[in-house]
Amino acid sequence: MGLAPEERRTGFPTKPDMALKRSVAGSVGARVPMSGIRTPSASSVGRLAELGVSSEPIQAFLRIRPDNHDSQMDPYLKAVSETEAVLNPPSDASVRRYARLRHAAQAPTKYTFSRVFAPMPCESPKEAQESFFQRTTLSPVKDLLEGKNSLVFTYGVTNSGKTYTVQGNDKPGEAGILPRTMDVIFNSIQGRECNKAVRPMGLTGVQPGVSDPSKSLLASRPRAKLRPGMGRAADMGSGQAGVPEPLTTDPTTLDVHPDYRYSVWVSYVEVYNEKLYDLLEAPMPSLLARSDAARDEAEEKPSGPARRPLLLKSEVESGGKYVGGLKEIKVNSIHEAREILRCGQENRTVFSTMANRSSSRSHSVFTIKILRELTSVQLGERDVSGLSRKYFVSRLSIVDLAGSERIANTDVSAGPRLKEAGSINKSLMCLGQCLETMRKNQLRAGIVSPCDARMALSSSRSDDTRKRRQSIVPFRHSKLTELFQSFFMGDGKVVMIVNVNPYGTGYEESANVMRFSAMAKEVGIQVSAAPGPAPGSADVSSLSLVSQAESDHDEEVDEDTDEFVNMLLEENERLRQRCERAESLCQTLEKTVRDEMAQHMEEALSHMRQYYERQLQAEIDASDAFLDRKIDLLARMTRAAPQESSFTSSETDDESVSAAPVLQSNASRVNQTPRASAPTKPTDLAGSADESQDGLILPHTPSPQKRMRRLGARAVQNDDMERLVHHMDTEPTPSHSLRRALR
Numbered sequence: 001m002g003l004a005p006e007e008r009r010t011g012f013p014t015k016p017d018m019a020l021k022r023s024v025a026g027s028v029g030a031r032v033p034m035s036g037i038r039t040p041s042a043s044s045v046g047r048l049a050e051l052g053v054s055s056e057p058i059q060a061f062l063r064i065r066p067d068n069h070d071s072q073m074d075p076y077l078k079a080v081s082e083t084e085a086v087l088n089p090p091s092d093a094s095v096r097r098y099a100r101l102r103h104a105a106q107a108p109t110k111y112t113f114s115r116v117f118a119p120m121p122c123e124s125p126k127e128a129q130e131s132f133f134q135r136t137t138l139s140p141v142k143d144l145l146e147g148k149n150s151l152v153f154t155y156g157v158t159n160s161g162k163t164y165t166v167q168g169n170d171k172p173g174e175a176g177i178l179p180r181t182m183d184v185i186f187n188s189i190q191g192r193e194c195n196k197a198v199r200p201m202g203l204t205g206v207q208p209g210v211s212d213p214s215k216s217l218l219a220s221r222p223r224a225k226l227r228p229g230m231g232r233a234a235d236m237g238s239g240q241a242g243v244p245e246p247l248t249t250d251p252t253t254l255d256v257h258p259d260y261r262y263s264v265w266v267s268y269v270e271v272y273n274e275k276l277y278d279l280l281e282a283p284m285p286s287l288l289a290r291s292d293a294a295r296d297e298a299e300e301k302p303s304g305p306a307r308r309p310l311l312l313k314s315e316v317e318s319g320g321k322y323v324g325g326l327k328e329i330k331v332n333s334i335h336e337a338r339e340i341l342r343c344g345q346e347n348r349t350v351f352s353t354m355a356n357r358s359s360s361r362s363h364s365v366f367t368i369k370i371l372r373e374l375t376s377v378q379l380g381e382r383d384v385s386g387l388s389r390k391y392f393v394s395r396l397s398i399v400d401l402a403g404s405e406r407i408a409n410t411d412v413s414a415g416p417r418l419k420e421a422g423s424i425n426k427s428l429m430c431l432g433q434c435l436e437t438m439r440k441n442q443l444r445a446g447i448v449s450p451c452d453a454r455m456a457l458s459s460s461r462s463d464d465t466r467k468r469r470q471s472i473v474p475f476r477h478s479k480l481t482e483l484f485q486s487f488f489m490g491d492g493k494v495v496m497i498v499n500v501n502p503y504g505t506g507y508e509e510s511a512n513v514m515r516f517s518a519m520a521k522e523v524g525i526q527v528s529a530a531p532g533p534a535p536g537s538a539d540v541s542s543l544s545l546v547s548q549a550e551s552d553h554d555e556e557v558d559e560d561t562d563e564f565v566n567m568l569l570e571e572n573e574r575l576r577q578r579c580e581r582a583e584s585l586c587q588t589l590e591k592t593v594r595d596e597m598a599q600h601m602e603e604a605l606s607h608m609r610q611y612y613e614r615q616l617q618a619e620i621d622a623s624d625a626f627l628d629r630k631i632d633l634l635a636r637m638t639r640a641a642p643q644e645s646s647f648t649s650s651e652t653d654d655e656s657v658s659a660a661p662v663l664q665s666n667a668s669r670v671n672q673t674p675r676a677s678a679p680t681k682p683t684d685l686a687g688s689a690d691e692s693q694d695g696l697i698l699p700h701t702p703s704p705q706k707r708m709r710r711l712g713a714r715a716v717q718n719d720d721m722e723r724l725v726h727h728m729d730t731e732p733t734p735s736h737s738l739r740r741a742l743r
């Protein structure tokens, strides 16, 4: 079918295209847009078949819930054949308006399934449950007894009938696929039970040991009100007046291999808020027995012993994951099986929502393991290593998924309910992403061989090869998909049961479910062809390339196609930009700080300069004053010298004579000092005044001979002194000279 570019991109018809098809088709029964359905040639299963790879598509069964008689609406989903159903937009105006707002697909859309189960007026609920089991789950049960693994899971919006399908109810004959599975197993292995002390271990292994205790679990259960669908064996076996009634069981019996003896082991795990809990763990006070408010309170502040979340572990041999520490209980009869189911179901976190009075708020995974003992192999008493030659494990997991839901429809706008809804929607979305990625990988595997694809992953980066690379399947993004991983990787068959309530208001959610199923049924699962003794260690398919790529080439991803990788790249880009912005901000801040620091330094330097200039100025002034005083003194002494020489003693003459050369030297120093060197400190100048070397104070009395010589020279010296005084008057002062030097 030729698709418009937009149609190819989104997978849904574009508006003009739809209008054309409507005008051609005219009615539902004729040609309708194949929204969400790929043509057979585009199917990845077809591709794998063309390549000679044996694979089975995920089997998808559609179950349409019957009207509960209070609905005023026409059903928006109708079966048109045994394998096809048509989704019509609801006729109710308000719902249609809502749908138009939210979604463009207004035309009827046909979907194909492995089989469609629609309510039939002629069929009683008992018959409906029975025939549904026979046509959907009996085959995986047969496989289980033959040593093959299978996964059966229900998918649908809340209140669509998933739990009813899995568990059924306690009315006679309305048991769901899970209790019926147990019935058929015990019917089939009757008389061929294995009672050896060997138990399963991990996914596929065996070890010596006995069953985890179940007696205390069963004995301590309060006889509480049962969850719909959970008939207690003892209750079912007793009439109202205490008269025992026969337990209604499925009578189907399958042939089993005569060479084997069998034991049945069960475990029950719940995925609640992305945590794994053992539903067969010690008894909890029944949540169902409480009021809604009390349940909420108990959930917020658990009063009893807190539940211990379990961890997933990897099994090297099979490459799959199993829940570490999960109780595995050996079941010996149908009655015991029903009782254990009831206990587990009561532990399951069930709260009322607006949409469904008894809504499952978690995903529950009930796993039945069949341990087959090959009677022909004889082992020594202590031959532990030989166990794997004699005992083989196969498993069937039946999963009741919590309903995907629109928060507005379900009164979960706050508190723990909102968190639950978020976890549920996230894990279901992740399941869809895993299947979609697998489908794309398988389509690509049809273009290049796995070997080429791996080479392309490691070497070439050209656009062409990038498009052909295998994307990582995001199994690790949720606990649910991690649990499913081994099945999707080729560990066994996968059966999907799609539940739809066509009378509900959730048209858009149901349409999403239909699209999901259309996509899922195109995914091929390569299952081991022969029922080998250890199916868990089956050869790896082309799908295992995904696993290999996941572990070995985590860094090598297909940026073009893997949504998660794209999201990571976008996030990376966002963080890089933030980093760049932060770096530039840092640089700006650093520059600002540096500028401020420089400014502060300049100011500090300028203050220092001013301080030292002031200091210098003060010293210069002091020096000027000192010199002025000296010169005054000298001038006075010089003027007084002639008079003194005639009247005073020879000592005074001696002083005058001896002062002349000193004055001359001082005068030359006064003339030279300011120009030649830095100003002398005032303290030095003051100090020099007291010293004899400056010639102003003459400590020693000269000898008579010296006095005579000096008196002879007096006339010349008086002339000199006059010249000096004249010089001092005309020359600039030292302070002036110093100032000039500083400038």
Ligand SMILES: Nc1ncnc2c1ncn2[C@@H]1O[C@H](COP(=O)(O)OP(=O)(O)OP(=O)(O)O)[C@@H](O)[C@H]1O
Residues within 6 Å of the ligand: 064, 065, 066, 125, 156, 157, 158, 159, 160, 161, 162, 163, 164, 165, 169, 228, 356, 358, 359, 360, 361, 401, 402, 403, 404, 499
């Ligand atoms: N095929 C059916 N025939 C009769 N009654 C049904 C059928 N399917 C569902 N119901 C009834 O519809 C109601 C809701 O079904 P159920 O609890 O199984 O929904 P659900 O999908 O499990 O919801 P949730 O995801 O919220 O747990 C129940 O009362 C159940 O008995």
